[in-house]
Every structure is written in structure tokens, then in C-alpha cells.
Amino acid sequence: MIRRKLIAGNWKMNKTAADGVALTKDIVAEIGRIGSVDVVLCPPFTALESVAKALEGQSIKLGAQNMNPEKGGAFTGEVSAEMLRGLFVSHVILGHSERRTFFGDTDAFVNKKVIAALANQLKPILCVGETLAEREAGSTLAVVQRHVEQGLAGVTAEQMAAVIIAYEPVWAIGTGKVATTAQAQEVHAFIRDLLTKLYGAPVAQKVRILYGGSMKPSNAPELLAEKDIDGGLIGGAALEARSFIDLVKAAE
Ligand code: PEP
Secondary structure, eight states, X not given: OOOOOEEEEEOOSOOOHHHHHHHHHHHHHHHTTOSSSEEEEEOOHHHHHHHHHHTTTSXXXXXXXXXXXXXXXXXXXXXXXXXXXTTTOXXXXXXXXXXXXXXXXXXXXHHHHHHHHHHTTOEEEEEEOOOHHHHHTTOHHHHHHHHHHHHTTTXXXXXXXXXXXXXXXXXXXXXXXXXXXXXXXXXXXXXXXXXXXXXXXXXXXXXXXXXOSSOOTTTHHHHHTSTTOOEEEESGGGSSHHHHHHHHHHTO
């Protein structure tokens, strides 16, 4: 099964709207209409509108880094799926480990967001992955299984066509420590098997499973050559045009 590779840049809490537009213009100048790889930029909320304008007419898509599952109302500081759609957002990162760690996102809350994203035609990028303590305790696969099963509770086989999963070992995020290719492939294959049990092989074979955790142009080719690694969710290396473009080219 050939799955189209996807490279998503998670800018986290970096870049003003003006900085984001400058970075987007540099990226667009080289790979704006790239046809062979799906590319998604995920700026902070405050830069979404400006980056959307800079992406007009290009094939690069726009993603958000989070959203609230409620339709609207008294949720100070939150942003709904409908608000994101209004800014031409097509993807949304959900369950990132930084949200789970610093902002208390539980599997149940992440699941509500996944359901709300799908109901609003947003493609969720569901992040799953173990901490260092969990890996050392031998519970990597159990943690990943819980994140996947609970994150996708109530998602139908048809809806899975819009779901992207990102395996991000927490100990590899922003640390410079990359999972070895074998460690990453083992978990990706485990996720694919789990999806096969949950949804059947035809569905599971189509789901893109991204790797995230200190991915950069130097280690990307080896990771992306693995059978079940269908792209990358990129943090640090997405903040600079050259490294992000090179990562996209590595996925071609
Ligand atoms: C991320 O934030 O999703 C991530 C993978 O970050 P980094 O590439 O910096 O490790």
C-alpha cells in the first residue's frame, strides 16, 4: 500500500503573525505547489489568518495546534472547530504531549476534540506516545494502545479516512534524542496492527502514521524509508525554512 507522505510543521508558541508570514513565504517560494508530498503548517492561533493568506493558491495546507470540542459559549480563551474552519484551517493537532503534560488534556478530552474536529470537517492529527519513565518501565505499547483506543473511541471506519496519527515518544520531543529507526518502526507497526483490529486492514492500511521527535533533514531519510512511517510531525526543524524544506524534500 503506497500512502502519500505528510510533513506537518508544529510551530508551537513561536512566531508572531509577521514572522509566520515571512517563514511561510520562504517555504512557499520553494515548495508551495509541491505535488508529491502533503505539507501542513501549524502556526499559533494568532498567525493563522495571516499564514492562510500567504498560502492562498498553494498546495500547502493550514493546521491549528489545538481546539476546544464545544461549539461555543463561556469558555474563555478557547477556540472552536467552527472558528478554525472560518480561517481555512483543514488540520488540527490534538493530544500533543505538551498539552497532556502542561494543560491537563486527558484521553477522554482528547477524544471529545477528535470527535468534534471530524464533525466539523477538520482532519485531526492525533498525537500518541510514551514518556521516558513509561518506556523504561516497559509500558510503551500499553500507553500507545491506550492513547489510540481512547483517542479514537466512537470514530467510525468511514471517518478514519480523515484521521492522521502521530507517534511522538515524549522523551524525543525537543530533546535532540531521536528514537532509533527500529524503535520507531516497532511502534508504528504496533499502531497499524491495532488499527487493523479496530477497523480492518483496508482502513488501517490507508491511515498515515507520522513520527515526531527531533526529526531533522539528517535523520529523516532513514526514518521515512520504514514501511509504516508515513511522514513527520516536526517541531524545532519547522521553525526555519531551510530545514523544513529539506525535510519535505526528504519525503518526496
Ligand atoms: C513536536 O512538537 O511535535 C515535535 C516533534 O518537536 P521536535 O521536532 O522539536 O522534537
